[in-house]
Amino acid sequence: MAERYAVPPKVVDLIETLINNTIDGLVMKLNVRRAQLLKIVHNMREEKRAAERGRKEMTTKLTETQSYLQEQLKENPLQSMQERIDKEMEDKLRELRINIPVETKLQWQCDTREIEMSISRLGDIVQEPVGVSKYSTFQTSTIATGKKGSGPGQLNDPRGVAIHEATNQIFVANYSNNRVEIFSDTGEYLNQLGVRQLNRPRGIAIHGENVYVSCWGNDTINQFTLTDMSLVRKIGSWGSNNGQFNNPRQLTTDPIGHVFIADQLNHRISIHDTDLNHLRNITHQSMTQPFDVKVSRDRVYVLCINDNPCMHVLTLEGDKLHSLITCGLGMDVLCPVFFCLDSLNNFVISDRYSHSIRVFSPEGNLLHKIGTEGHQQGMLYEPKGIAITPNERLVSVSKNENYPLQIFY
Template sequence: MAERFAIAPQVVDPIETHINYTIDGLIGLLNVRRAQLLRQVHNMREDEKAAEIARQEMTTQLTEAQAYLQGHLKENPLQFMQERITKEMEDKLRELRINNPVESVLKWQCDTCELETCISRLGDIMQEPVSVPKYSTFQTSTIATGKKGSGPGQLIDPRGVAIHEATNQIFVANYFNNRIEIFSDTGEYLNQLGVGQLNRPWGIAIHGENVYVSCWGDSTINQFTLTDMNLVRKIGGWGSNNGQFKLPYQLTTDPIGHVFIADRGNNRISIHDTDLNHLHNITHQSMTQPVDVKVSRDRVYVLCSNNNPCMHVLTLEGDKLHSLITCGLGMDVLRPFFFCLDPLNKFVISDVDTHSIRVFSPEGNLLHKIGTEGHQQGMLYNPQGIAITPNGRLVSVSHNENYGLQIIY
């Protein structure tokens, strides 16, 4: 009975086996090919993303390069910078073309035609080059004038200095004589301003025919006009409201005539229009006891002289960008009250306590030290106001017993 119900052995068809084996092989090959195609598609998408990122980066760099060049052309179109700017822009274009081969020549022409036009315009700039002071030679040639006294052209504790760009004339705030002294750029006494109208003048700034003077004695800002040498406007008084001041220090003007005032007692920069109408204030929690201010392009540089004196860099809207630690023990600058910018945007700072002038790079690195303590020609004692004339002479005033004003070139 057992043998009657036994299962018959299964017969394997060799043709079916071969077909199944072939199908399985084809499916395996298709899966491999499918994986290869998916990988290729993935790589192509990644390449497309990388190309798009590279294109965006290239466009951004071109825009920045164009803005950089146009800024130089607009704000500092000096002939002596022509070759350097041209080379920098051409190197930038060459680098971008090499690193971004996915762009067509037509696209490059569209993106760079305006920039290359700006570069070509450099060859059309025909202004007289502005002298850049050679700080290493400042000790060798000095004009000393402004001896101590109350007579015309004499100084007692001079403070701020300003230069009339059209004439190179030097205006000095004669603190204890309560007036402004005017000298030529070779040291000759020319005239006085504000006699009997100023109370302890400290800072001074010039824009066109307007002269602005800050006074400690009554915490005011005074506006004179050079057309008739008269006082046309006085604002201020002790207080914290807009238009009031607490011991205003140095002041400056921007290219359109706005007046920036270092209001030390109120920890702010007070900004006014040409007629001294208040516009707004610049304040920042880290900006305390500002003593001097300068404006260059879209930047405001504020020197603060407190326990940790330093230079703050802000936007015109008052946003702080960074601080340049140009002072303190590491730089041996202890009590600075005045600074100026040279044509290459170096900082030139006078320091009362070390009886010297220091030159720093735009990044805040110490480059040069000028001056030794003393009362003879070429020496400094408690240096105060400092400025650079358009023809490249460094002007400094100090409490030197023999000479209050020194013109170094």
């Protein structure tokens, strides 16, 4: 009887094969489903992080708005009257300046308080200003270089520009190529910095042999030395604590080497020593989204790109002196993004959407316009980083497809 109902070996093998195939199919489906679930969980975590960042930004904005409204409620009527009187005095002084020779006016540091001091010593002022008249001759660039691409010396969406004062060498934050390119002041490619060490570099500043680079990709500030082109240190992460950054933009140094960083979405200027140790912050209720910052002998200039772009003029301690609206009827600029100061504290501003460079006096009067929209030599397309070399050459980078780096002199 046992032999009559025995299952043939081939049938057994077939059944085992079917069972194994069924099990393998189930395992495969389970693995696919597991991968799908892991992706869903990952996306949910990313959405949660994005929502948390949005919540923090909104909380910060609400807190700042609340503080501003509280200050407005506390405003002293007498203080408002004093401000009106000060404005009338400034307007009167501006009218009086019309009768002063242009050559003399261009020599002044045009802060209102310094004008009063300067009146008593007009006889000592040099009558022929050096370098300023050059702007009217900058109809086209003398040098156009830095072809678009990813190879050495080529640029791909360049951002910040800085000049080494001792050598006149030009340093360009090569944003999409994740490095810094170095050129001579005649446009010759020299070297690279930060290869495979930078993540979307935006801003750049130089003091002595130290080069400081801000990176949008990981919210860091990177310090290099020109001695051997090595990375000395890196600080920062995303956040709002001291030493953290939220979209760091341009940076600059003062005469003793302190680093001033435009921490855009934290609405502050973060100040560090030469080794990038945090020292203090500059904040002001009207200073929102600082994009670029420069420091002169006794002033801090901050360009903000919120709904009403402003150039804020502060003391070194961070006290606000006055502001200039940098777009509209007063300044005739569409989208100011980068700026530098010339030897007379005129503002030289890259105007992204008018595809030009504008030069303004310290009180906001338009002096010159450089460049037109295009991709040929002397033309600009969405200009960004800008700097002036010690030997009076104006350096500009833009999205010009043929000549992203141009030098005017």
